[in-house]
Amino acid sequence: MTPNQRGIGMTSQRTRDRLIMRLKEQGIESADVLSVMKDLPRHLFMDEALASRAYEDTALPIGHGQTISQPFIVAKMTEILLQGLPKNKVLEVGTGSGYQTAVLSRLVERVYSVERISPLQNQARERFYQLKLNNIKLKHSDGSWGWDDNAPYDGIIVTCAPEEVPHELLRQLAPGGRLVIPVGGSVGQSLRVIDRNGNTFEETELDAVSFVPLLSGQI
Ligand code: SAH
Numbered sequence: 356m357t358p359n360q361r362g363i364g365m366t367s368q369r370t371r372d373r374l375i376m377r378l379k380e381q382g383i384e385s386a387d388v389l390s391v392m393k394d395l396p397r398h399l400f401m402d403e404a405l406a407s408r409a410y411e412d413t414a415l416p417i418g419h420g421q422t423i424s425q426p427f428i429v430a431k432m433t434e435i436l437l438q439g440l441p442k443n444k445v446l447e448v449g450t451g452s453g454y455q456t457a458v459l460s461r462l463v464e465r466v467y468s469v470e471r472i473s474p475l476q477n478q479a480r481e482r483f484y485q486l487k488l489n490n491i492k493l494k495h496s497d498g499s500w501g502w503d504d505n506a507p508y509d510g511i512i513v514t515c516a517p518e519e520v521p522h523e524l525l526r527q528l529a530p531g532g533r534l535v536i537p538v539g540g541s542v543g544q545s546l547r548v549i550d551r552n553g554n555t556f557e558e559t560e561l562d563a564v565s566f567v568p569l570l571s572g573q574i
Contacts, residue, residue, distance in 0.1 A: 372393065373410065381427055384434070422451070437510070441509075446501060447512050503527060514537075517569040531552070
């Protein structure tokens with residue numbers, strides 16, 4: 356890693372270690388998830404002006420009205436997604452900064468990620484290149500339609516909230532696969548976990564969450 360990638364002061368490894376301790380205290384148990392987040396420099400996934408806040412456990416603006424998700428939520432959703440079966444092929448809807456994508460890329464064989472805002476996608480692509488994350492494929496499109504070409508997926512993670520679960524995402528889930536998705540309007544969103552067994556889908560509702568909305572179309 357370059358010195359900038361390693362970080363100094365508020366972006367140093369020690370600051371990152373403190374975040375990992377807080378995530379553990381809040382109940383994140385997966386050693387794999389904690390280890391990846393301990394290594395991965397979150398400060399590179401945001402504007403330099405905000406880098407000093409990268410290891411606070413909070414969502415931060417990334418432009419275009421979007422946010423990089425709170426570290427606890429990234430850890431929690433990743434942990435839930437990867438419980439049980441190994442996840443070889445994962446689809447993400449909402450690349451945004453690319454931080455969640457990068458965490459996943461170190462834990463599964465191949466990550467496919469769809470983003471509707473082109474400049475965000477381009478920035479994320481550049482970050483993956485700098486960090487030599489070579490198992491990520493990106494697509495500029497409306498993720499409500501999933502990414503049919505590579506379906507089915509062992510896991511699907513959605514980082515923006517639709518009002519209802521898009522049917523296409525259920526269809527593109529492999530048997531035994533798991534979808535983790537926030538559902539609901541600007542008030543009253545909750546995190547849902549949907550497991551596919553053959554052609555039946557079992558849904559579990561978890562905690563209240565607050566994500567930016569899933570919007571249709573692409574820009
Ligand atoms: N995982 C990202 C979250 C970014 S916020 C991160 O931590 O940085 C959610 C992202 O979902 C935004 O970038 C937003 O543009 C994107 N998004 C919203 N609706 C979408 C859609 N229909 N298809 C693809 N991406 C979408």
